[in-house]
Amino acid sequence: MKPYASLTKDEQRAELKALQEKYAEIKAKGLSLNMARGKPSSEQLDIVSDMLTVLSKADDCYDGKLDVRNYGELLGIPSARALFADILDTVPEKVIVGGSASLQLMFDLISKAYTHGLLHSPAPWAKLDKVKFLCPVPGYDRHFTVSASFGMELIPVPMTEFGPDMDFVENAVKDPDVKGIWCVPKYSNPDGIIYSAETIDRFIHLKPAAPDFAVMWDNAYCIHEVIGDYVPFPDILSLAAAAGTEDMFYEFASTSKVTFPGAGISCMASSVANIEHVKKILNAQIISFDKVNQLRHVKFLKNKENTLALMKKHASVLGPKFTAVLDALDKEIAPLDIATWRRPKGGYFVSFYAMPGTARRVFTLAKEAGLVMTNVGATYPYGKDPDDSNLRIAPSYPPLDDLKKAMEIFCVCVKIAALEKLLG
């Protein structure tokens, strides 16, 4: 196989014809495959299902002397705060343990900023004419949806292999209407990028014009290695504290991809002053989150070391799937010089860049052949990828055999779309 661009028009036409025949054969099989969902497979859920029995009687429901069956402990039971502090390398005083989803804590913090204001807000954001938010792209669609749902203006920030383009960020924060940024600092969604030490250093020394600028540090994949050993990652809160900027950082994490997505536990970690501020508002909102589930998680996960050992079991299921995706791309697409992709060592996605102007076509071809992908553009604010290039591959959910079939279809679609484009 030679790079497509180096073929003559006749050769390109012949190749397209052969691929169209292959595509028709695939389509005739009437397959139904899905590479859209970044969620654990049932095999992974089985690995953690002993958690369902760790609390089976009244005596089990104590966190020390605390009876978790009753009201109380607004910021989470002490052992759950300690567990997340251990995982994030911070201290329990800086951790609020919430309900079953970190996204809800993120939405809630933004909501509080609008209604009550953050610790350093001169006014609640709802009183402002304009609120702008920085969105590194490609990024996590639900972050953008949170911002868009409050009517913010979303500003795309280019991603580099070291994290968001910090020249861009440093310049953008000079605008006082720019109130924050979405970050997934380890194994970013979808690129799988780990922010470099320099990027982190520039973050903690950021000097935004807005006194209440919020860095939404969504550490969703903090312990989610797929290939290779655990990669330690700096605690943003202590680094920021040393730089005098800790109040700017709100860190989030959850057990969604550790135990049960949608039925796990989540946390927000921030400066003690921010936690106190949020606590006051939270006090009007809820008496306590689900402490029974918090204790169930503590009993099952125990501590960071034990949780990392569990993540190795997840990796033993996920690793071969990521490898299958990368192998298919290396074999089928790499020699043709029509696309690029990242090789993540963790997280939940493989980010693929089709020939510019062809991602939508790839998506449609795949869909018509029975393969569902994440919506094209979902990884960009307002659903618009200016290059029409990025496709997010989610290898986790389908069984390995299905995934291999899905990748075969995907590669055929990528090739057809590229040839169509080259042939005009």
Ligand SMILES: Cc1ncc(COP(=O)(O)O)c(C=O)c1O
């Ligand atoms: C970056 C990121 N943050 C948050 C979430 C959702 O986490 P939770 O289930 O805790 O709301 C996801 C899920 O895909 C994600 O990719």
